[in-house]
Amino acid sequence: xxxxxxxxxxxxxxxxxxxxxxxxxxxxxxxxxxxxxxxxxxxxxxxxxxxxxxxxxxxxxxxxxxxxxxxxxxxxxxxxxxxxxxxxxxxxxxxxxxxxxxxxxxxxxxxxxxxxxxxxxxxxxxxxxxxxxxxxxxxxxxxxxxxxxxxxxxxxxxxxxxxxxxxxxxxxxxxxxxxxxxx
Numbered sequence: 001x002x003x004x005x006x007x008x009x010x011x012x013x014x015x016x017x018x019x020x021x022x023x024x025x026x027x028x029x030x031x032x033x034x035x036x037x038x039x040x041x042x043x044x045x046x047x048x049x050x051x052x053x054x055x056x057x058x059x060x061x062x063x064x065x066x067x068x069x070x071x072x073x074x075x076x077x078x079x080x081x082x083x084x085x086x087x088x089x090x091x092x093x094x095x096x097x098x099x100x101x102x103x104x105x106x107x108x109x110x111x112x113x114x115x116x117x118x119x120x121x122x123x124x125x126x127x128x129x130x131x132x133x134x135x136x137x138x139x140x141x142x143x144x145x146x147x148x149x150x151x152x153x154x155x156x157x158x159x160x161x162x163x164x165x166x167x168x169x170x171x172x173x174x175x176x177x178x179x180x181x182x183x
Contacts, residue, residue, distance in 0.1 A: 032123050035134045045139045046120075047071045052132040056124065059133040064119050067137035071117055072110040075144070080107045116143035 038046040049066025053059035084103040091097050121136035 030125055032121070032134050034121055034136050035123075038136060043141050045071050045074050045141065046136060047074055048134065048136050050132065050134045052127060052130045054130060056131040056133075059131040060122065060124070060135070063122070063133035063135040064137070067119065067135040068114060068117050069110070071137050071139045072112045072114060073108060075112050075139075076110055078109045080109075081105070113147070114139055114143075115147060116140055 034046075035048040035050060038048050040046070047067055047070030049063045049068070049070055051059045051062030051066060053062060082105045084101075086099075086101040088099045089096055090099075117137055117139040119135050120138040121134075123134045125132045125134075
């Protein structure tokens with residue numbers, strides 16, 4: 001019976017010790033400098049992304065997507081935030097017990113079309129059985145300016161078309177009035 005108890009106690013301890021090693025982590029000197037401090041420029045936005053996956057292709061794809069996502073959030077982001085803070089104390093004097101609970105939730109949403117965003121740097125590292133990809137995305141601000149100008153031109157063209165249609169409608173009404181007078 002004692003052996004069974006000892007084995008029952010050793011199994012969870014063995015699992016805890018195996019889990020302590022966890023997944024290998026990137027060493028700080030292995031992380032690209034441009035990932036930690038993306039370049040800054042007057043005419044472009046640079047943002048980095050990374051991903052560690054067992055599949056090299058998936059790691060690359062996820063890192064690229066995260067870099068573009070960071071660019072999008074730099075351009076525009078809508079943030080929702082909630083903080084809950086609960087405190088309670090019960091009892092008297094030295095027998096009093098306090099309970100405290102704090103919860104913070106934040107959601108960031110970005111919805112942009114990034115024409116011309118491209119990955120300009122990428123590094124792939126191995127960490128045990130995992131591939132860790134680092135990607136740097138560049139979004140040229142001239143693309144953003146051109147997209148804004150194009151959108152404004154399109155809106156102006158739609159406005160002018162609507163105005164022209166109204167003018168033709170007014171002209172047709174006047175012609176109908178003249179026809180009615182002549183009869």
